[in-house]
Amino acid sequence: MLSRTADSLYWxxxxxxxxxxxxxxxxxTYRMSLQRHAAQGGYWGAALGITGLESAYKAKxxxxxAANALHFMAIDLDNGSSIxxxxxxxxxxCHAVRGTVTSEVWETLNTTWIEARESVGGLLQGxxxxxxxxxxxxxxxxxxxxxxxxxxxxxxxxEAFHFIRLGTFLERADxxxxxxxxKFDELAPEETPGDxxxxxxxxxxxxxxxxxxxxxxxxxxxxxxxxELLILRDxxxxxxxxxxxxxxxxxxxxxxxxxxxxxxxxxxxxSRLRYGRIEHILQVGLHDYLTDFLERTADLGxxxxxxxxxxxx
Amino acid sequence: xxxxxxxxxxxxxxMRAHYAPYQDWLSLMPPVHIAQxxxxxxxxxxxxxxxxxVYGKEAGKERLIPFDIVPRxxxxxxxxxxxxxxxQRVGALNAFIQDIYSGxxxxxxxxxxxxxxxxxxxxxxxMQGVAVRNExxxxxxxxxxxxxxxxxxxxxxxxxxxxxxxxxxVSYMLENRRMMLRLFPELFARYKVLPxxxxxxxxxxxxxxxxxxxxxxxxxxxxxPGAYNSAYFEHAFLAQxxxxxxxxxxxxxxxxxxxxxxxTQGPLRVxxxxxxxxxxxxxxxxxxxxxxxxxxxxxxxxxxGRVTLxxxxxxxxxxxxxxxxxxxxxxxxxxxxxxxxTNVPTYQCRKADELSYVLTNMGELVVKETHGAGGYGMxxxxxxxxxxxxxxxERVRAAPDKYIAQPTLALSACPTFVEAGIAxxxxxxxxxxxxxxxxxxxxxxxxxxALKAGSxxxxxxxxxxxxxxxxxxx
Numbered sequence: 047m048l049s050r051t052a053d054s055l056y057w058x059x060x061x062x063x064x065x066x067x068x069x070x071x072x073x074x075t076y077r078m079s080l081q082r083h084a085a086q087g088g089y090w091g092a093a094l095g096i097t098g099l100e101s102a103y104k105a106k107x108x109x110x111x112a113a114n115a116l117h118f119m120a121i122d123l124d125n126g127s128s129i130x131x132x133x134x135x136x137x138x139x140c141h142a143v144r145g146t147v148t149s150e151v152w153e154t155l156n157t158t159w160i161e162a163r164e165s166v167g168g169l170l171q172g173x174x175x176x177x178x179x180x181x182x183x184x185x186x187x188x189x190x191x192x193x194x195x196x197x198x199x200x201x202x203x204x205e206a207f208h209f210i211r212l213g214t215f216l217e218r219a220d221x222x223x224x225x226x227x228x229k230f231d232e233l234a235p236e237e238t239p240g241d242x243x244x245x246x247x248x249x250x251x252x253x254x255x256x257x258x259x260x261x262x263x264x265x266x267x268x269x270x271x272x273x274e275l276l277i278l279r280d281x282x283x284x285x286x287x288x289x290x291x292x293x294x295x296x297x298x299x300x301x302x303x304x305x306x307x308x309x310x311x312x313x314x315x316x317s318r319l320r321y322g323r324i325e326h327i328l329q330v331g332l333h334d335y336l337t338d339f340l341e342r343t344a345d346l347g348x349x350x351x352x353x354x355x356x357x358x359x
Numbered sequence: 360x361x362x363x364x365x366x367x368x369x370x371x372x373x374m375r376a377h378y379a380p381y382q383d384w385l386s387l388m389p390p391v392h393i394a395q396x397x398x399x400x401x402x403x404x405x406x407x408x409x410x411x412x413v414y415g416k417e418a419g420k421e422r423l424i425p426f427d428i429v430p431r432x433x434x435x436x437x438x439x440x441x442x443x444x445x446x447q448r449v450g451a452l453n454a455f456i457q458d459i460y461s462g463x464x465x466x467x468x469x470x471x472x473x474x475x476x477x478x479x480x481x482x483x484x485x486m487q488g489v490a491v492r493n494e495x496x497x498x499x500x501x502x503x504x505x506x507x508x509x510x511x512x513x514x515x516x517x518x519x520x521x522x523x524x525x526x527x528x529v530s531y532m533l534e535n536r537r538m539m540l541r542l543f544p545e546l547f548a549r550y551k552v553l554p555x556x557x558x559x560x561x562x563x564x565x566x567x568x569x570x571x572x573x574x575x576x577x578x579x580x581x582x583x584p585g586a587y588n589s590a591y592f593e594h595a596f597l598a599q600x601x602x603x604x605x606x607x608x609x610x611x612x613x614x615x616x617x618x619x620x621x622x623t624q625g626p627l628r629v630x631x632x633x634x635x636x637x638x639x640x641x642x643x644x645x646x647x648x649x650x651x652x653x654x655x656x657x658x659x660x661x662x663x664g665r666v667t668l669x670x671x672x673x674x675x676x677x678x679x680x681x682x683x684x685x686x687x688x689x690x691x692x693x694x695x696x697x698x699x700x701t702n703v704p705t706y707q708c709r710k711a712d713e714l715s716y717v718l719t720n721m722g723e724l725v726v727k728e729t730h731g732a733g734g735y736g737m738x739x740x741x742x743x744x745x746x747x748x749x750x751x752x753e754r755v756r757a758a759p760d761k762y763i764a765q766p767t768l769a770l771s772a773c774p775t776f777v778e779a780g781i782a783x784x785x786x787x788x789x790x791x792x793x794x795x796x797x798x799x800x801x802x803x804x805x806x807x808x809a810l811k812a813g814s815x816x817x818x819x820x821x822x823x824x825x826x827x828x829x830x831x832x833x
Contacts, residue, residue, distance in 0.1 A: 048610050049621045141408070142586045145599035149407065156408050205623060302624050354623045 052209045053355035058139035059213030065132035066190035067221035069183040074252035090115040096228040148200040158189045219289035227336040274324040287319040308349040364514035364771040380549040425824035431806040438830040444700035454693035456496040460486045481675030498669040500792040501526025506771040523678040528805040530593035535827040551832035553802040559600035568795035577630035613656035631667045681729040708759035717764040724764040785809045803828035
């Protein structure tokens, strides 16, 4: 397969996943901000911090307000990481390889972009809030489920499929790690159990893990268990362990004669998750652990780009 | 202007026999049903992204080419004649190109003046003496055919233009058929329509037949300028239908006199390129140095016979409008046959007596730039104002070599859905002719229709639409 094609497929999947994760992040931030008005600026600042968008936001809007932050992250096309911009980028990457994906995949991504553009164009004064916002976020998640479903349900499981999946899981691992990091970073020092319950609950809901938590632990919500669930549980589809297991397997399938180092790195990250214990992670410190994880996956992403996507002649 | 030939109705108002079953069916259809089907077609084309990018003032937008649901129907015997004529014409054109780049017999025989060929901007001296597989240059040809009324109520087919560089539109031929089958399956029970869906197979087979000598299992790619090109949909569509890679120039590189593409598994050799970019952009080392679309060193690999380009470099020398008047002579010269489909009578402004006729009668003529394409750079006399004609006359007078003129043909008209209901609109036909070891084509081609009342310009860049084209089985 052409390297450029693999590159487009990989980024198509990453942008689709990023749009979904941003929608999840905005959803949880919005819910929390409704419950604790005092901490509003903090929540939105944290949301911008997670995605590394703080300085771009400040350059455009200055002080952090809920309305501006929402606009910036949900529908602002000047922000290349906004949901709308991600949907466009996913569609454009898909457009570049429309002959490689099935027509169902192309039609799904194309329709998502057309409908997103139309629904945003129809907003009053271009502002997004209240029920419009929650409807939009739900819709983004739903379209992401649909893209994934149509990919798994219609595509031949060849290299093209593998590179799509590779993009999905690397992006998801990155997003779960960031979400965890910011919540623990911002919230752990506060010790007001009543409020905390809602915040941890919101975090779990943002990764569709609230019911799963109940099912797995049958007990009260505690931060170490949340960390355990989202980092080490292999059966939890958005956990770092589950994502890196997929990445490790896919790299085994697509390997070429340059990719030994990428495979070694992926195997190392995966093994640490597979055999790790939450007590040790908490001893190191969650923030340090997650920072290290994000650095390693970023390195791995670069390695993959070099070995497969934009190789030297 | 002469009578307009109506494809569906005879001059006495009767339905022509091959349209009768369609009319019967249509008369049973409630208008609401038809309107619904038309809307369905539009939304499906949007969803599939069967769009073309627009250049100029609305640059960057993607538009649908309007699709009309009334098919253009061609009786079997008419198509047989057309097919023979196309085979003959494309054969002669390929012989001409081969001759121009090897011995120039036709020039030595005095049929065409040397400056007509060698001073032509489309002539490529780099191609002199290059051995081309099977002596085929234009592997894919799109021949534009029109039909015009003759005195006495009959009509004749004419070739209006040959497209031998990178003719486009075949994807619409295929998608239009798919759409008709999806919207109106019951119609195909009333008609035996020859299938066209095998065109991508014919194309792939043709491309594989012309691979470099000594390569048993040639690897084929489609070369596109990229996703922002107006015909990108077609490039992607054909690559997908043939199951070959769609590449851009930056995916390819030359190493050791061989062409490779960069893949996730390392370099892979490329043998045949179905290229959808113009000669000028193919190789920055040989042609335009500022081209980022091509592959440095491609020409040297090509000249060494280690890769096939379809179409070959330099085919434009045969489809230029200044060469068009000579095609009937080519058919006589190379094949010793009389042309089966005739040319539209053409005045060459480079000849003094013809120029003075054109300048005097410009109001009745269609005047075209010899290098123009896409309906640009032309004047339709009867549809133009006094001032437009005067301005164009000055342009022709200043550079007569650059213009030809033809009588304004009354293109035949086919019933078409418009705002006010069904009305006749002018049409043309572009069949796609494939030349490899033999000459093959899918029956029919792309019918384009001018949607504005009275307009003769069918180009999609100028608001034309398309129709499904049915060649009947018997």
